[in-house]
Amino acid sequence: MTERPPAIETMPDGTTLRHPVPSDHPRLQLALADWWGGQGGAVGAAQRRLLVPRLFLQHFADTSYVVERADRTLQAFLIGFLSQTDPDTAYIHFVGVCPEGQRNGLGSALYRRFFNAVGTLGRTRIRCITSPGNLDSIAYHTRMGFRMEPGDRLDQGVPVHLDYDGPGLDRVSFIREL
């Protein structure tokens, strides 16, 4: 059995919150392919997978979290880090909640835990990005207190940064003060 770090918290429903370890990577890769409702098709799944290489579980585990069920299947995760260049900023790179776990506050609980953890470490600002077409994500971040940074173009009220992460990879940029 692979060694795992101790649980940070065990919930009444038997789910456990802990920091990730590198051996969580295959399960995370499956989640990245499966949990987004097929958004972007096979290309979208491959892009999400490439955005979470193993290095995040190796080197940014202490500000990242996984939630797993009693049977050790994955229910949710948050990958975040402290900006090395900007000592005020922490960054949320990727958050996923399994389809049957959505709309029950699990994602928000992970965000709040990250806010608390990085706030304790002196960070005062959180940044993250999403795709302009992911309207659920945009609405969600707005509810969570993020504001959208001005972009290159307004698209139905959404400020879009064109080619932000490469050719064709437009993004919406969020910021939230703690």
Place this chain on the structure above:
Amino acid sequence: MTERPPAIETMPDGTTLRHPVPSDHPRLQLALADWWGGQGGAVGAAQRRLLVPRLFLQHFADTSYVVERADRTLQAFLIGFLSQTDPDTAYIHFVGVCPEGQRNGLGSALYRRFFNAVGTLGRTRIRCITSPGNLDSIAYHTRMGFRMEPGDRLDQGVPVHLDYDGPGLDRVSFIREL
């Protein structure tokens, strides 16, 4: 004109070494597509591009470097960071040298600069990975003092970690003590 950080060093041939800024990202994306001799075709180029999202230039600039010519075209880059989870380790994520700049010591100079920078910050170990098929990269890292970590399988003497970064994304893992 986009603001750039001051040069760390200006070489006799007019090239300049400095830390990257987010506005370097489009040039880096072009380099990732063009500098690898077409390795992996269009899929390989897309994979390399997705592995260097803008966040590395925003949040890990202080342990990353670009070399540009007097006409401001890009000649080489190194993207690296300090492990947040392991206080002894620094990680080199991606290094590129333009084809006409290879075999003149530019890559090695960037590696040595990174070793010095992170050594000064107390790091004693450097990690990085490469693809098993990239024999030039494997030979290069061996010459630079890296050793290969044991993998899941030996492939013509090369220890391969299967599906290291996701399905089909095998990797060779390097480590070097400072």
